[in-house]
Amino acid sequence: MYGNPYDLFACNSTALALYLMLDKVTDDNFVWTARKNAGNQFRAHWAEWLVDIGDIAVSQWVRPTNASCHGNRKGATTHAGTQTIAAPPLGSICRRAEWKLGQILEIYMNFGDAGDRYLGRILAGLDPNYATFAIAPPHWTCPPDDEDLTAALSLAFGHLLENQPDFRGVCAFCLASLVHHLD
Numbered sequence: 001m002y003g004n005p006y007d008l009f010a011c012n013s014t015a016l017a018l019y020l021m022l023d024k025v026t027d028d029n030f031v032w033t034a035r036k037n038a039g040n041q042f043r044a045h046w047a048e049w050l051v052d053i054g055d056i057a058v059s060q061w062v063r064p065t066n067a068s069c070h071g072n073r074k075g076a077t078t079h080a081g082t083q084t085i086a087a088p089p090l091g092s093i094c095r096r097a098e099w100k101l102g103q104i105l106e107i108y109m110n111f112g113d114a115g116d117r118y119l120g121r122i123l124a125g126l127d128p129n130y131a132t133f134a135i136a137p138p139h140w141t142c143p144p145d146d147e148d149l150t151a152a153l154s155l156a157f158g159h160l161l162e163n164q165p166d167f168r169g170v171c172a173f174c175l176a177s178l179v180h181h182l183d
Contacts, residue, residue, distance in 0.1 A: 003180075020160055093119060156175055
């Protein structure tokens with residue numbers, strides 16, 4: 001997951017930070033679904049979420065008829081594959097979309113970290129045609145166990161970290177984006 005330090009409305013990590021802070025999520029069942037029937041669970045949660053936020057909120061960002069988990073995945077892969085003439089590798093795009101490549105391609109076309117990093121930056125809304133594409137997402141330069149960072153994480157995500165201490169790294173990343181976009 002990459003953050004976009006230039007555009008608040010395209011920054012996934014800021015959106016996740018707000019979600020985790022405001023909805024008082026205490027478990028990982030909604031955001032990180034179990035692998036068994038993950039697609040079905042995500043679709044069910046997505047439909048519940050759309051009902052919860054109402055038509056007004058959806059109409060601000062996307063047409064309600066296009067607000068489906070398939071539409072989001074298809075839109076993201078289309079964007080990633082057509083954003084530039086040097087698109088990320090097909091294997092990276094398909095892996096992120098959780099699409100099968102076929103038996104032969106899955107055996108011989110291995111996934112690589114560099115392609116995934118490139119794809120992550122594209123999906124974060126960074127423009128590959130500018131030097132700013134290489135910017136790191138907002139992050140903390142202090143040690144992970146810093147006293148001030150620990151206090152901030154407890155204040156923002158204490159409800160989640162009590163039950164899911166392994167989310168500390170994710171929460172720290174999200175909080176950095178949230179603080180960066182504070183203005």
